[in-house]
Amino acid sequence: MGVTAGKDGLLYKRLKEVIDEKKNLQDPLIEVLREAQDIFGFLPIEVQEFVASELGLPIAEVYGVVTFYNFFSMVPQGKHIINVCTGTACYVKGADRIIKMMEEELGVKLGETTKDNLFTLSSVRCVGACSLAPVFVIGEDTYGRVDSRTKLVAILDKYRQ
Numbered sequence: 001m002g003v004t005a006g007k008d009g010l011l012y013k014r015l016k017e018v019i020d021e022k023k024n025l026q027d028p029l030i031e032v033l034r035e036a037q038d039i040f041g042f043l044p045i046e047v048q049e050f051v052a053s054e055l056g057l058p059i060a061e062v063y064g065v066v067t068f069y070n071f072f073s074m075v076p077q078g079k080h081i082i083n084v085c086t087g088t089a090c091y092v093k094g095a096d097r098i099i100k101m102m103e104e105e106l107g108v109k110l111g112e113t114t115k116d117n118l119f120t121l122s123s124v125r126c127v128g129a130c131s132l133a134p135v136f137v138i139g140e141d142t143y144g145r146v147d148s149r150t151k152l153v154a155i156l157d158k159y160r161q
């Protein structure tokens with residue numbers, strides 16, 4: 001049974017508690033969606049429908065917010081999110097090469113999650129560390145000037161342990 005199966009499930013019960021707690025806030029939608037993503041790991045359409053109906057909002061409004069902000073995801077996310085910077089400085093210094101090495105090393109394309117659910121490969125605009133270009137971020141950790149596959153694999157290995 002998937003995490004989203006059954007609206008009577010434990011996860012929906014937790015989400016309902018969150019909604020009850022937050023629904024009187026002036027604009028509860030983003031906060032509720034953040035909590036929903038923490039609970040479910042991502043925001044499939046059934047969860048969005050549940051949030052919409054509980055908050056009395058049109059589903060289009062909820063969907064609009066989920067698709068507008070890149071910290072919301074409609075697909076399952078890996079334990080570690082790898083964000084490769086594709087801002088101008090990083091692009092010039094070889095962000096494409098980093099993405100290609102990541103894709104080959106992880107066996108996924110940009111936007112996908114590895115089969116073991118350990119990594120999601122994603123891209124992001126300038127993270128403010130241009131002097132280290134090309135840059136990628138894993139969770140809270142920023143890595144710059146990774147110029148060889150050996151270095152890249154050593155970094156990924158830290159998260160594989």
Ligand code: FES
Pocket residue numbers: 085086087088089090091125126127128129130131133135
């Ligand atoms: S462009 Fe990549 S950190 Fe600024």
